[in-house]
Amino acid sequence: MTDFIPTPTTAPPDIVRSAYVELVVSDLAASRRFYVDVLGLVVTEEDDEAIYLRTFEEFIHHNLVLRQGPVPAAAVFAYRVRSPEELDHAVAFYTELGCRVERRAEGFGKGVRDAVRVEDPLGFPVEYFYDVDHVERLAWHYELHNPGALVRIDHFNLVTPDVPRGTRHLEDLGFRVTEDIEDEEGTIYAAWMRRKPTVHDTALTGGDGPRMHHIAFATHEKHNILAICDKLGALRISDMIERGPGRHGVSNAFYLYLRDPDGHRIEIYTQDYWTGDPDNPLVTWDVHDNQRRDWWGNPVVPSWYTDASPVLDLDGKPQTLVGRTETSEMAVTIGADGFSYTREGDTERGFKLGEQL
Amino acid sequence: MTDFIPTPTTAPPDIVRSAYVELVVSDLAASRRFYVDVLGLVVTEEDDEAIYLRTFEEFIHHNLVLRQGPVPAAAVFAYRVRSPEELDHAVAFYTELGCRVERRAEGFGKGVRDAVRVEDPLGFPVEYFYDVDHVERLAWHYELHNPGALVRIDHFNLVTPDVPRGTRHLEDLGFRVTEDIEDEEGTIYAAWMRRKPTVHDTALTGGDGPRMHHIAFATHEKHNILAICDKLGALRISDMIERGPGRHGVSNAFYLYLRDPDGHRIEIYTQDYWTGDPDNPLVTWDVHDNQRRDWWGNPVVPSWYTDASPVLDLDGKPQTLVGRTETSEMAVTIGADGFSYTREGDTERGFKLGEQL
Amino acid sequence: MTDFIPTPTTAPPDIVRSAYVELVVSDLAASRRFYVDVLGLVVTEEDDEAIYLRTFEEFIHHNLVLRQGPVPAAAVFAYRVRSPEELDHAVAFYTELGCRVERRAEGFGKGVRDAVRVEDPLGFPVEYFYDVDHVERLAWHYELHNPGALVRIDHFNLVTPDVPRGTRHLEDLGFRVTEDIEDEEGTIYAAWMRRKPTVHDTALTGGDGPRMHHIAFATHEKHNILAICDKLGALRISDMIERGPGRHGVSNAFYLYLRDPDGHRIEIYTQDYWTGDPDNPLVTWDVHDNQRRDWWGNPVVPSWYTDASPVLDLDGKPQTLVGRTETSEMAVTIGADGFSYTREGDTERGFKLGEQL
């Protein structure tokens, strides 16, 4: 993946935040049970083909669209922009990059009107929109909140083969890098980038791509995340927990990774930090630091490295994958050829007591 | 281990609760750093040979004694009894059982006076005491509490080869079983027994014994336990976390297992339930239920099954181990010959997505 | 109230814990909305006349009975005893005291069978029972828990004119005093007494009595109590919050006081401390210590001192009140004639900055 993505001469659209994702699901009823009955997302609107869901503190129409379809995949990653005029910038920016661009004044689904969708240079389906229906912000409606209340959408995490290439492109789009994972030879394994002043709106994870690694929703407190785990146990679907709960090194947030009925990965996330100052210091993690992904050194399960969801092109067809050519984070940290350490310089034993069978 | 432990004709000592443990440690300064500087236990008294520690809500002299010694081991498990007269019952009870019994009016260490120590029929060194120095209960001294404040000692967990044999003996001592883990053939893998009205004062874990599996301290809330993990990460000693944090199936408590500098296992534990009614229902877990040890189905690491601390006889020499002859919980649940399920009857896949390398 | 309650020669019933209360309510539907829809207590059984409710960790039939009736009142305070035989002790104990005693093998309501009810020497309707239906303990049923989940009944708080007189009687019944509030002249304003090893099963508050000051339910954590407040705000019934949330000085517990639709006072309570050792130290608070009732010095509202529910005799008629003759806690601490201090010896300003209009 050495082809260079040029920096357009036209200004990028002014992105406010990551706003919603549309997921294609194979069984809409099963997905509804997971996202509505188990996780407690709020239904703004639904029909036989799609369900529009939002978090408790959201005032726009939706943060997640579930759409019945033949192949589970991520259909679009949507950013809210600062004004209607930014859609013109989006069209110009991606047109200059030679990307496929589609604009619909009536929107591509419910709730959102004028919107631009593109196949971005990394192969991801991306939407930009401003014009959206307002709905009631349920922040004060505590009578509706569940113990694991999801209050915001936080970020997208995308898999791409060449992280620096992707990072430069997102910087062209106006993103700033807040944290990354590197090795001593300069290989970059992942990078976190933000528009809103938190650790990220979008992260890039090195791997065969384009694929969706996960999307994340935020809770207010850590006990809310633990309550989700407790409920999954009570429903005897604890095997939907893939990894965590735990404390991230990167981002310093408390986290949990779930897999939905189609295997789409959902993170529940809380309490990262302010990054909105223009000189916010970049935090670089050594890929061999065993606390980078889990501050407590708890193991990252292999599936977390290997599995991800296909993404669709604007015709709804899965994008072809391009393989990562650089070393993978899993290979350099787990198993026979990998190593990691708890204390730098202390390379004898990177894993915890008795972690391996 | 088929020899029968007879039920004495004399009444057992009336035990109030598990009160303290004495651990032999190989480096008193290193252990002090762990228990005092990291975990924040309160020093009641100390000298070059021993440190007497207590939790924030304790009013007796100590809950933990660390004693410098050649071989890391558990030197004694001490129960508080209801009155001074109960020591006579202890002497008579164990004498009838043919156990070695030693009584010292001046006590075996600081803080505690008249006490009886025995080598119990399972091979454990056990102390009974009533007469103890009172110290200030620091419950209201919030200016001293740390984010992971340990407020009580909760229980002992002991490894013994034949769990039903041990359980019957503890029932003779006045304990009641609250929960256990069995298989479909009636093999018992572990049992939880209580004097105080919580899930346990003492649990028996099946394995080569006598050994100490762990001792447990309680926090008020779950975030206190998470704060301990965060601090271990900050100190770059996250490899002292062996397992967790998580929610137990058994006991319904929130938990964390640490290993101290000598490998002694310490559990941090909070929020089990009231068991004080005489007809409190026994909860029996299937050994193949993947949520029995962790309600969220997170894996039990092998070391948690295999490692335990030696226990000493009354001369301070390690007790000889007797091997478990029945199947081990690890063997029947992990690896090639084991299986476990998340949903009963659903035996296809007992582990989570991508858990294995 | 100087008449002496003699100590019976017969042994008292062996009480395990405070187990349930029956409240007469004026509008069963309104009370159901409060206890079931708002607080989330679990309905074990109900009909047109009564609703039987329990907490999430309870395994006996009920912790609260709501019964439609003409005059809001507390109809009975029920203790669970250690065995069926203890009912004979209860009959003998109260008969010797000259109290009215009634025993019904079929019980006085649903769920409980053989039971003894008495009008105790303080004028309270008290039930003793052992034989009770078991129901499912919903501790692990996290899919049913609400953000403010009530997990246990904790205690009864009763108003009686002469606290030392009442305390001596409860000590005859086998209770132990854990904390009390006194003044420098030895007047006792309130006392906390326990059977189970927490701060109390029953507290006595000085005032015109017999009346019920409140009953208390426990949550696991402090945020659960805050969630109840948030929900009451969302439902626009925040005026059901009478006092708190706050931290008690006495008991060191975190608390909230609500008033139900009939004005019955309900406390939500969490995290007091272990008191089960026989020599558990008594904690005595100075009535003028402004942190005794609220550790943060927040004011006790007058209604909390003055209001309480009538209690019924065994015929269902309200008991006649006897007036307190000693000084009232409200009079000596609030208003023109009262004073209180934050720092002992610092009597200039006992209240906080700007607390008074």
Place this chain on the structure above:
Amino acid sequence: MTDFIPTPTTAPPDIVRSAYVELVVSDLAASRRFYVDVLGLVVTEEDDEAIYLRTFEEFIHHNLVLRQGPVPAAAVFAYRVRSPEELDHAVAFYTELGCRVERRAEGFGKGVRDAVRVEDPLGFPVEYFYDVDHVERLAWHYELHNPGALVRIDHFNLVTPDVPRGTRHLEDLGFRVTEDIEDEEGTIYAAWMRRKPTVHDTALTGGDGPRMHHIAFATHEKHNILAICDKLGALRISDMIERGPGRHGVSNAFYLYLRDPDGHRIEIYTQDYWTGDPDNPLVTWDVHDNQRRDWWGNPVVPSWYTDASPVLDLDGKPQTLVGRTETSEMAVTIGADGFSYTREGDTERGFKLGEQL
């Protein structure tokens, strides 16, 4: 206060966030005990005259300067701007408004260099800066965190007589209103305005001004705020708690108000909501809504309405106060002439059961 503040023709400085406050304190040692020993703010630098403090997640030199001085007051409210060039905009903007403007390339204290200070049209001393020393962000240093860890500065709250006049001026500066409190006649009692995408960087409270109502620091979770209260109780300085803890109606945040040794008011605040969308809906509260200031309806103490700190001019002299001419929030909501309601239309009883003596 009817004089109009014109909108400058020059662009305002691009403000990133409220960044620090300098408070003049009468006893530096006493203030150090409060802010460092009790609240746990981190000392970046200190000498005999001043202490520079920061929160655990801050990476710039300070969020609070305590400076020894003759009259307790707020000396400056400092905003961070997006680039060094914004200082030129600040100079031009305020010069056009006829305000006193002072620029110092070396800064006005330690840590910050090139800075502009102004006496703004509302009479407040305001600083704009970009160039600042970076220090270690202690977010991951959990070994240093206390139970009530303050992790960010959140906002300033300023008292001004004419809230709409002040609001229009802050809008000229680029702020957006997120919430306000009004009555049915259009009188505005307070307004919340933001640059960063939370409820506010700066709020205006109606009253005699210019004065500082309070500054606020954020914690991660609600229990951190409760821990501060518990510690104040333990230190027997609970009378430093002025109001709360509680849940705000406005902002939906969890809060606590303290008064420092000089009476400067400090808020501890957590968990408001995202406001960063350009069309974020304004939330307007009725001044008579008894849940607007405390969602649980707990009373606002009079001192909270009446007390505030003087602010200094650029010579360090207290600004002359201008009186509010419109009705005060206290007068219309508390006492003989005020009223408030829990349920709109339900004007009978606005306060809680027994709240008044």
